[in-house]
Amino acid sequence: MDGFLINGGPRLRGSVRSSGAKNAALPIMAATILCEGETVLHDVPHLADIESMAGLLNRLGVAVTRDADGTMRLRVEDEMNCQAEYDLVRKMRASVCVMGPLLAKRRKALVSMPGGCAIGDRPIDLHLMGMQKLGADVELQAGDVLLRAKRLVGAEMFLGGAFGSTVTGTANVMMAATLSKGRTVIEAAACEPEVTDLADFLNACGARITGAGTPRVVIDGVEGLTGCEHTVIPDRIETGTFMIAAAISNGEVVLENARLEHLLAVVDRLRHVGVNIEKDDGKVVASSSRRLEPITVTTQPFPGFPTDLQAQLMSLLALADGNSIITEKIFPDRFMHVAELSRMGARLHKEGPTVIVEGVKRLIGAPVMASDLRASAALVLAGLIAKGTTRVNRVYHIDRGYEKIEQKLAALGADIQRIRD
């Protein structure tokens, strides 16, 4: 299993390009099940999760190919199979995004219930409620959910749960509603940029969706969709991770292919820490040359501070000049990184969904264990500034969501290398 060896210290300098967004590309790839003809996608990142989705689509009769320049081509060739098996869904929860398209286009979907997850409880009750509202029969069968419907019919629904809106739940219902009879209204829809990118893609294929990016999304069903050409939006979580990398190393990094409007809450919090984030000639520049201020932050659905940057921010605040307070409101148990950062000398006091981060002068390199995608990014960031050598094990977690992160960091001057066991 691969690991990273990182010698802390260098200030990061130079420019880095954010890849296309994993969390936009995955539902868009699933949405091609709805389409006739070929779909052409640009800027789909080369990631393990993307390969998993391509593998699942292949099983569902969708041919997925990549041109030499990375352009992805997808075309439905066989509509017989309607099952997303356990071995695929347990590897990647976003597999659940095939549920809506299968149900709407093939009138049947057999999808494995996603099991446990390192970041906490992740039920799909809202997805199922949404499909039932559209008229689907839903039946639990030995760990799988069987959904069937002669024809889905548009409906009004409130899709908010105990922790607010659901991103892939909104995506799933929105995809199913595109081919439903009549109008669907989703209240408390997720407003994430990835949901808007999916709606833009579907509308380019002939769907009639309005209000994406707001809590009220309206979908007027159509008879059919035809594949189109689409470029996936930049990965805002990757951009945010590199902003924090610049800050933690007191460096200066130019962020290419970055959309600040997708990161307003992140920029706001980082500026309160004392990080400079400027737009310069269309590019974003993140730099820091001073002591870091402690802050209070709570994760929220977009446009609030994203839960997918909570762990990375904790690494930064571990070095702030005072006590910070981080509250995780989306996945209250998402703190696998706390014990590992503590092994590097961070002073973290966890109380339920809140962690008090008592700033220290410095972190110390150590062997640490990655547990999930964003937690592993936090350990890499801590390693960039820690005294001595940090060895991050099980980096397959990070390969799921960051394209060649060690090469991008090394190009900015980091002393990092991938090692094979």
Ligand code: EPZ
């Ligand atoms: C998406 O997951 C992202 N994944 C996650 O990113 C991200 O952390 C999350 O949204 C929140 O922003 C993809 O887009 C592939 P949710 P999703 O449904 O859609 C509860 C990463 O690191 N809930 O918005 O699965 C749920 O338990 C990943 O790239 C229900 O209660 O998240 C959570 O507390 C990790 N019932 C909250 O809602 C449901 O049916 C938000 O979850 C669905 C969700």
